[in-house]
Amino acid sequence: MIRVLNILLVCTSICMLVGVYALKYSVEDVAAEKVTLQHTIERQKADLSLLKADWAYLNQPANVAPVVNRHLVALNLQILSQDQFGSLDILPMRLKAPDANALNSLFQSLNSGVDPIQQIISESN
Amino acid sequence: MVALDAGSLPIAVDGARKLRGGLTTARIRWVIAVLLLLFAAICGRLVQLGMVVQDTSIEGKARDIITATRPAILDRNGLELAVDVRVPSLFAEPRRIIDVDEAAAAVHSVLPDLSIDWLKQRLTGDKGFVWIKRELTPAIEDKIMQLGIPGLDFLTESKRFYPGGNEAAHIVGAVNIDNQGIAGMEKAMDDEDVALLQQVGLARGNELAPVNLSIDLRVQHVMHDVLTDALSRYRAAAAAGAMMDIKTGEILGLVSLPDFDPNNPGSALQKDTFNRMTAGIYELGSTMKSVTIAGALDSGKVKITDTFDARFGVRFGRFTITDFHGKNRILTLPEVYKFSSNVGAIHIMQQWGKENFRAFLHKMQFDVPEPLELPERRNPVVPKTFSDIVAATASFGHGLSVSPIAMLRAMGAFANNGVMVRPTMYKTSLADAEKTYQQVISPQTSAEMRYIMRLNANEGSGSRMNMLAQGYRAGGKTGTAEKVVNGRYDTSKVLSLFASVFPLDNPRYAMMILVDDPHTEPGQGGHTAGWNAGEATGRIIARVAPMLGISPNFDPMLDNNLVPPELR
Numbered sequence: 001m002i003r004v005l006n007i008l009l010v011c012t013s014i015c016m017l018v019g020v021y022a023l024k025y026s027v028e029d030v031a032a033e034k035v036t037l038q039h040t041i042e043r044q045k046a047d048l049s050l051l052k053a054d055w056a057y058l059n060q061p062a063n064v065a066p067v068v069n070r071h072l073v074a075l076n077l078q079i080l081s082q083d084q085f086g087s088l089d090i091l092p093m094r095l096k097a098p099d100a101n102a103l104n105s106l107f108q109s110l111n112s113g114v115d116p117i118q119q120i121i122s123e124s125n
Numbered sequence: 126m127v128a129l130d131a132g133s134l135p136i137a138v139d140g141a142r143k144l145r146g147g148l149t150t151a152r153i154r155w156v157i158a159v160l161l162l163l164f165a166a167i168c169g170r171l172v173q174l175g176m177v178v179q180d181t182s183i184e185g186k187a188r189d190i191i192t193a194t195r196p197a198i199l200d201r202n203g204l205e206l207a208v209d210v211r212v213p214s215l216f217a218e219p220r221r222i223i224d225v226d227e228a229a230a231a232v233h234s235v236l237p238d239l240s241i242d243w244l245k246q247r248l249t250g251d252k253g254f255v256w257i258k259r260e261l262t263p264a265i266e267d268k269i270m271q272l273g274i275p276g277l278d279f280l281t282e283s284k285r286f287y288p289g290g291n292e293a294a295h296i297v298g299a300v301n302i303d304n305q306g307i308a309g310m311e312k313a314m315d316d317e318d319v320a321l322l323q324q325v326g327l328a329r330g331n332e333l334a335p336v337n338l339s340i341d342l343r344v345q346h347v348m349h350d351v352l353t354d355a356l357s358r359y360r361a362a363a364a365a366g367a368m369m370d371i372k373t374g375e376i377l378g379l380v381s382l383p384d385f386d387p388n389n390p391g392s393a394l395q396k397d398t399f400n401r402m403t404a405g406i407y408e409l410g411s412t413m414k415s416v417t418i419a420g421a422l423d424s425g426k427v428k429i430t431d432t433f434d435a436r437f438g439v440r441f442g443r444f445t446i447t448d449f450h451g452k453n454r455i456l457t458l459p460e461v462y463k464f465s466s467n468v469g470a471i472h473i474m475q476q477w478g479k480e481n482f483r484a485f486l487h488k489m490q491f492d493v494p495e496p497l498e499l500p501e502r503r504n505p506v507v508p509k510t511f512s513d514i515v516a517a518t519a520s521f522g523h524g525l526s527v528s529p530i531a532m533l534r535a536m537g538a539f540a541n542n543g544v545m546v547r548p549t550m551y552k553t554s555l556a557d558a559e560k561t562y563q564q565v566i567s568p569q570t571s572a573e574m575r576y577i578m579r580l581n582a583n584e585g586s587g588s589r590m591n592m593l594a595q596g597y598r599a600g601g602k603t604g605t606a607e608k609v610v611n612g613r614y615d616t617s618k619v620l621s622l623f624a625s626v627f628p629l630d631n632p633r634y635a636m637m638i639l640v641d642d643p644h645t646e647p648g649q650g651g652h653t654a655g656w657n658a659g660e661a662t663g664r665i666i667a668r669v670a671p672m673l674g675i676s677p678n679f680d681p682m683l684d685n686n687l688v689p690p691e692l693r
Contacts, residue, residue: 045211046210046211046212046213049208049209049210049211050210050263052205053205053208053210056286057288059204059205059288060204060205060289060342061343061345062289062292062346062349063288065346079668082595082596083677085677087676
């Protein structure tokens with residue numbers, strides 16, 4: 001009886017020994033993995049902060065303005081002057097129905113070879 | 126058996142069983158004793174391990190403080206003024222380094238600017254931690270890691286980066302290598318709470334909420350751009366300016382040139398880079414006439430319809446004070462402002478009373494340091510009591526030195542129905558700002574002030590400003606203060622100022638521009654304030670107003686509505 005019990009106990013302790021060692025090694029693996037992950041996260045956070053700083057730099061008026069100035073001529077950019085502002089209430093209201101007479105006279109003058117709109121444009125130039 | 130051999134002696138034989146029993150008890154005692162000793166040793170060791178204090182400090186500073194972050198500083202629209210960049214810093218543990226020569230040579234191969242001798246000396250010894258080089262790049266970190274030298278490692282530090290460079294230098298200030306604020310808002314924030322957060326270790330990682338300043342980076346850029354242009358255009362020694370929202374007290378832009386690059390804090394130590402707007406005090410010249418007239422009108426002792434005799438100078442003993450642009454006739458009150466008559470201002474002040482004038486200066490807080498959060502501040506110099514001559518010169522801005530921010534605040538109050546607000550560098554809601562409101566003049570006086578400010582822009586010394594900022598209903602007052610050189614006023618060296626408010630039909634923004642020692646622009650008329658500070662103001666308003674949602678309006682009714690009923 002006692003012998004059986006002893007054998008059983010020895011077997012259990014061997015099993016537990018193996019189990020504990022396995023656990024120890026797996027914990028070590030997990031810990032190592034955790035350190036690697038933490039390092040990666042730290043690294044990526046650092047990269048992210050650099051990218052954010054890059055973006056902040058590129059987005060600054062101090063950085064954009066020289067780019068604009070460099071391409072002023074190529075893009076024919078001009079500074080908005082005060083008389084170029086308008087508001088909605090200075091626009092005329094839309095007509096309820098097309099002005100038949102005006103359209104007729106427009107088509108007549110077009111048929112006779114005179115373009116009144118072109119005339120306005122050339123006069124304003 | 127021994128007993129049997131002994132023969133005659135009485136035989137006293139213990140039983141074998143009993144004998145063995147005694148032996149077993151002794152053995153068990155021994156085992157228990159050994160076990161107890163063993164456990165005591167283990168417990169002792171545990172206690173010993175528990176007592177070990179790990180040295181986490183780095184060269185005398187706590188590790189947390191070194192790796193601590195600072196909150197990002199944003200402008201009012203969320204654009205970054207200052208951000209934290211996480212950078213690797215190389216350190217060594219000399220006691221773990223096996224071959225010093227090899228390690229030094231290897232580090233030198235990656236970082237050639239460190240001398241081998243210095244490295245050897247640094248890596249020898251029994252220390253647990255020495256810095257090799259701080260704030261490196263990830264690429265260099267990779268190279269050094271590949272060398273595979275034991276005892277070298279990296280610590281991720283936070284480094285401050287200012288993407289705008291010089292542009293907002295005086296606002297953000299700078300930090301030192303340990304990430305502590307040494308100037309500007311960085312220092313102000315440290316003095317408030319960031320330093321405490323770092324100390325208790327709450328400032329690790331990127332957890333701190335970003336701080337929104339009141340600055341509008343677009344306005345800041347335009348001001349910086351125009352003032353840089355003014356510096357070269359008028360060959361001036363310095364230029365500075367600030368703009369404030371007069372409803373909330375928020376400073377939208379603050380520039381002082383020459384400035385420095387906060388990414389390289391050493392450049393802040395160069396001469397003349399101090400913040401002129403807050404750390405400078407000046408004789409503000411004729412811009413003070415706004416204060417004199419506002420106070421006098423508000424007292425009721427002077428009316429906007431009153432006239433003042435400016436035909437002759439005012440004599441004080443040996444001195445006679447005359448006008449720069451002398452009209453030599455009787456002037457109405459708006460004309461005194463428009464022609465910037467010193468004599469007229471003196472008469473206005475005298476009719477009002479010099480004690481009242483001094484008391485009004487205190488009410489407008491010209492004699493206390495301005496309450497802006499920036500730590501660079503200086504006490505104004507205003508005489509405690511005014512003698513006749515001091516009061517006379519003070520009425521046109523000489524003999525007292527105050528901060529330009531005080532004038533900015535006063536101009537805002539004069540335009541904003543007489544309500545003075547506390548200026549701030551932090552983004553503020555109108556409700557919070559209203560708690561700091563202080564009624565300094567009556568709404569009626571404020572309406573009269575708006576009229577004379579606009580009049581000065583339409584017809585007076587502000588006309589050059591108005592020409593550039595047409596349609597934005599700006600108005601204000603010029604000031605040309607002669608500078609004191611070797612104890613005497615020098616007419617050739619002046620400080621030009623322009624204090625303005627726009628749009629005057631619904632006032633919202635006040636601005637103060639200062640140009641130090643300007644010269645006449647080739648082909649232009651002069652070096653008084655209207656030609657330089659005034660023009661710079663006009664250029665800034667023309668560019669900034671559309672960004673702030675103010676559209677130009679050329680309706681003459683707007684100006685007519687400003688005229689007080691008595692003068693219609």
